Amino acid sequence: MSPQNLVWLKMETSDTPMHLGVLATFKIPAKADKDYLSDLATSMREGGEAVAPWNQRLSFSGEGILGSRLLKDDHFSLDHHFRHSALPQPGGEKELGILVSRLHSNPIVRDGPLWELHLIEGIAGRRYAFYLKVHHALIGDVNLLETFMASLSTTARQRDVRPIWTLPLPNKQGEEDEASDDNLAEHGIDTSGANNGIDQFKSVMKPYTFEALKKSAFQLPALSAQFSRNAPRSTLNRKINGQRRFSTFHIELARIQTLADATQSDRKQVLIYLCGTALRRFFKEYNSLPDESLIAMAPVSVSALGDTESVRVLKLLRLPLATDVGDPLSRLEVIKASLNKARQVARTLPTPLSDGYNIVQSINMFSKQLMGVGRFVPKGFNLTISSTDGCDSALFLKGARLETIYPMNHLMQFSALSIDCVNYGGTLNVGVVGARDTLPHLQRIAVYLGTALNELEELVLGDEVVS
Template sequence: MQLMPITDSMFLLMESREHPMHVGGLQLFTKPDGAGDDYVESIYRDLIERAEVARLFRKRPMSPVNTLGQAFWAEDTELDISYHVRRSALPTPGRIRELLELTSRWHGTLLDRHRPLWETHFVEGLSDNRFAIYTKVHHALLDGVSALRLMQNALSDDPSARDMRAPWELRPGKKRPKTGGGSLLQRVTGLAGDFAGFGPTAVRALTEAAREHSVPLPMQAPRTMFNVSIGGARRFAAQSWPIESFRRIGKATNTTVNDVVLATCSGALRDYLIEHRALPDASLTAMVPVSLRSSEAAADGGNAIGAILCDLATNEQDPARRLARIAASMSGGKKLFAGLSPLQILLLSALNVSPLGLSPIPGVADHTRPAFNLVISNVPGPKGPTYFNGARLDGVYPASICLDGQAVNITLTSNNDMLDFGITGCRNSVPHLQRMLLHLDTALSELTAAAGIS
């Protein structure tokens, strides 16, 4: 039995049929030259037979049926690996469209709390010599950054490497650098200092945010068609763009790649809302997660995420001015975190997202202003070509969480020379979600032209 940190248990407590609280990811692979029809099956069988599952992936709530049981982890000592790792096939003609429809259905179903909270699906039947792997993991077990880092650990930059371990498998012991140096008394004293200093820190941050009009405050976002009560079914859309396109715009405008990503999303959201005659006069606000986790800590699981609120400038028609406003807002948000400890950043971030805790109360999401309009998250991925048992990784498309008042989520990850976007939406509240991809493409072209790039 292991005590569950409150940052983890809250994801279990918030979960309902309408609000699955898992993060997911769809990986698209091209088989190696000469791979036979049994290539995917042979990988699957080998992984099932090895079944060396790491302790993190054996954890389940101590008792799924009461609140106390959701405050402690138990270890599943008789894990049924064939339940968690499955084979599926697409119907003909095996297009990406069919793959995304299948992913949408999987992403809208709850994980079984009587078992460790994760599933992996090997998907065959794709055209063009490809296959896919969809994985979902409960947010109580892993945050998205940790999940992606574990996925990367299962890949190799060597296309000839075989017999590679899956993300859920045990790995040879690694000596990790010591963290939290000093005596127990020193560490406790440090934490006490963090808590004691948080009150003045929060006041200072809120005062600066109010003074800097570019930094939004919680509960100031306008109501939109995204900020309503949602159902449990999901839609999932995904597409990739060259990261160089974003870099060139950033270089020409003296902004960051992430600023350009946010401006591209802003343009797409603006066009989508105009298309539905639902664009508010006030600008939308995005919550932008910031990882507080070191690269060595991914395998420990849990959650370590800060949150910046960003003005998306959706009420600005000119794409260049929209980008400038977004860059100023992100710069102001980062300044609020300057000089703070990770714990203080986490506490300050909690002020930004805490209104979401009221969203499960009937009527709150439909009759109050949202804390922010949506989450847009950019997670670093592989920096070069990578392979899984010889198969080249072509795409990594994150699938995230929707909540009452938060009917759409945009998450992307870098993959070699591409940015892979995954958009998750409530099937009832966000119609024709796939059109968001067309609007992203249009917004990127408009920013390219505005930056004077031919």
């Protein structure tokens, strides 16, 4: 396994399970018979055998986590990973949210392949859903949303089902161990003996020392400003347990674009504004809004600037959400300036400095996971926000149209909230994952996203607002 994936295993605790999730809802075809969902489940079970890494389990050597590898599971049972269940009546969004929150709270058992797929029926309005859960160590940097979408078809006429466990992941080796070893050997990494994970880690980290990375990261004033101050003390940065809550927000992308055009912004800036405004209202309601702005950790892509020569992404940039600014339009201007500045850093930062910066930020983030240490680590951010470009056209599964799709992130200690977004079929789909006992009434954040959108439309568009 790669050093990055080993880190995800090492960081996992019962309070901070390190899996990612996807919730997708589908509309049953109008002419489908009563056996549609049972036939779908059967088609998926008969759709093909699992391939690597979906059929692989962890194998530990005497070196513990660093000596772990992925090996083919000779006792793989699809029934253990693909499960069919139903919501209690009335099968509304509340019941779906309760079920998915519970599923997302439970860590993945490590004695088999690190994933689960749940087919959920009984949703009101002739709908059903899939909840996919995959451990971060299994997929690495592979985008789970894109992987799930790749298993769907672009036309309702296609009735063949391609279960996700039959699709190899990008940049993943085949199921034979020798193939993985040969690939590592080509890069000068010794795969003999039980120290394979340790050898990989040393090989990758050899060019870097903490002091060298720290020195390079501070060479640019614009970059060092990212370290200039800690995030404010907030409820979001308390110690969390393993229980999660999940809520969603779904809106037409055209409304976001109209606001972006009217305010000389772009869609990402409007999205960050909505998040900041919703959080300001949420914490004011509980009289716990910090005097200083909440800070989000977010990937920033220079491609959003229209730079066709580079699509490099600088991860883990800190973005103030202007939650300390009372006037909505002033808040939007502060966010626009902040995001533009972060993009400028992403555009001009040389690759070695980018690598160094990411590692320095990661060390801070991962240190908060250490028992007895995390509460003393400076808080660089309060929450995470991410956005993914999904698919503009409609997708289908056995004739059923994909209606909504939501990302579900993991949480780390002292960071109790993650807001994750994806564009699909002309809509913006936002998944909000929070620590249940830290953030009561989490669904209000999703409600306040809609409130923030409506209020900005009234301020900017006035009589032009279309319901």
